[in-house]
Amino acid sequence: MKILSIDSSSTCSTCSILEDNKLLGEIIYNDKKQHSIILLSQIDSLLENLNIDIVNIDAFVVSEGPGSFTGLRIGLATAKGLAQGLNKPIIGVSTLDCLAHNIAFFDGIICPIMDALRDNVYTSIYKFSGENLERIKDYMAIHIDELIQMLKENGDPKVCFVGDATYKFKEKLSNSFPNSYFAPAHLNIARASSLGELGIKKLLNGDQDNLFTFSPIYLRKSQAEREYENKIRMVPNE
CATH class of the missing domain: 3.30.420.40 (ATPase, nucleotide binding domain)
Structure with a gap:
């Protein structure tokens, strides 16, 4: 096929x-x-x-x-x-599913972020269960600060950010999440x-x-x- x-x-x-x-x-x-x-x-x-x-x-x-x-x-x-x-x-x-799939088998939370302008992002939250990608939050268009607050509700998660908005918000996200990772350019x-x-x-x-x-x-x-x-x-x- x-x-x-x-x-x-x-x-x-x-x-x-x-x-x-x-x-x-x-x-x-x-x-x-x-x-x-x-x-x-x-x-x-x-x-x-x-x-x-x-x-x-x-x-x-x-x-x-x-x-x-x-x-x-x-x-x-x-x-x-x-x-x-x-x-x-x-x-x-x-x-967003596609971006999350780029980070296959990461053992923490996967958070794709696409630039939606005015400090907003298109996003969702995922995790891998075995070989299956599971979306645990619906698709959203929210302010980056709202996303940070949402993720912090789970304490200090191990999270990988992927997508074109990572370049714009990397410093803010790194300061907010000490246990954070960022996808390489070819996966963004x-x-x-x-x-x-x-x-x-x-x-x-x-x-x-x-x-x-x-x-x-x-x-x-x-x-x-x-x-x-x-x-x-x-x-x-x-």
Whole structure:
């Protein structure tokens, strides 16, 4: 079974192809948000270099968020178009699940943090039970200080932080948690290969998404929506 996975939820644009439990190839660009320009060419390049025809892909896995609103929509539209055109399954995997999976078998708490601007983060809390990744808190968009307070409710946990927000908050988190660890740079992105591994597990369990109702996990309203609501509140009642 060949799986093509796609992630464009952040500045990183990445795609990979897995065949069963083997990673055949992966392309990662982590520079600028040019997903609408480069994502399809990445996929074409990956297929060409692996000498795989797109019709031989058995399912498509895509990041369902949270993350960049525009990036998520580009990735999802691409995966949906391919899945519908080829009549193949589509599976959504959370970006946060993917980041946590990067830190496989860490024996403490795993806390992915993605920058949500204004000192907020997209986050959740995980632990490994044997070979299984367990999410022990739901997906959240909260202030970094709220996250610190939440984690401190468990005393002084052994915790590994992973994600692009670690660069922004590393000093604050290090001072708050003496028993803290931080993922290396190559694991601080939601790699398409990790996304694909989780997607394969879901597919084998009979879990796939409805092509026509599947939508991203945003966790919060877009800036345009917030600005519009503020304008509405400022209009005086007649």
